[in-house]
Amino acid sequence: MQDMIITELEYQDRESAIKEMVNFLKRKNRISKKKELYDRLFQREELGSTAIGEGVAIPHCKMKGVKDPIVLLAISKNGVNFHSTDGKPSHVFFLVVSSPDNPSLNLQILAAIAHLVRKSSSLVKKVLKAKNINTILDVIYEEEEKLNG
Numbered sequence: 001m002q003d004m005i006i007t008e009l010e011y012q013d014r015e016s017a018i019k020e021m022v023n024f025l026k027r028k029n030r031i032s033k034k035k036e037l038y039d040r041l042f043q044r045e046e047l048g049s050t051a052i053g054e055g056v057a058i059p060h061c062k063m064k065g066v067k068d069p070i071v072l073l074a075i076s077k078n079g080v081n082f083h084s085t086d087g088k089p090s091h092v093f094f095l096v097v098s099s100p101d102n103p104s105l106n107l108q109i110l111a112a113i114a115h116l117v118r119k120s121s122s123l124v125k126k127v128l129k130a131k132n133i134n135t136i137l138d139v140i141y142e143e144e145e146k147l148n149g
Helices: 014-027 034-047 103-119 123-129 133-148
Strands: 051-053 058-064 071-079 090-098
Touching: 014 058, 014 071, 014 090, 034 058, 051 103, 058 103, 071 123, 071 133, 090 103, 090 123, 103 123, 103 133, 123 133
Parallel strands: 058 090
Antiparallel strands: 071 090
């Protein structure tokens, strides 16, 4: 997971932020069809924003050719206008790409992220304060531990 974190997104608008995340995945050789992924993610956003409030967005889509689910964590201290229902900018992004052949796994991942965000009132604050990738991961693991007892 360490190599799947963007500690500071450069862009502050939804389209550019999605492109930045897709370009990151391409540079990491996690995807081969950059344009297709961007198009799929943006089509999903057009159906309704994946910003779930509390400063978090979960852009996601299914794409053929993806064997194992891809989860990217991206952070924006300045925030991105992701058209959230609460009208506030999103600061923490969990981008999820999964295979259309395993829809239940996709739903499990999205549900786990949404559950973590909803139950952990301090997650976003703590992630934004974290100074490096290891600290970011520690914050997420600690918040998961609190939930799972």
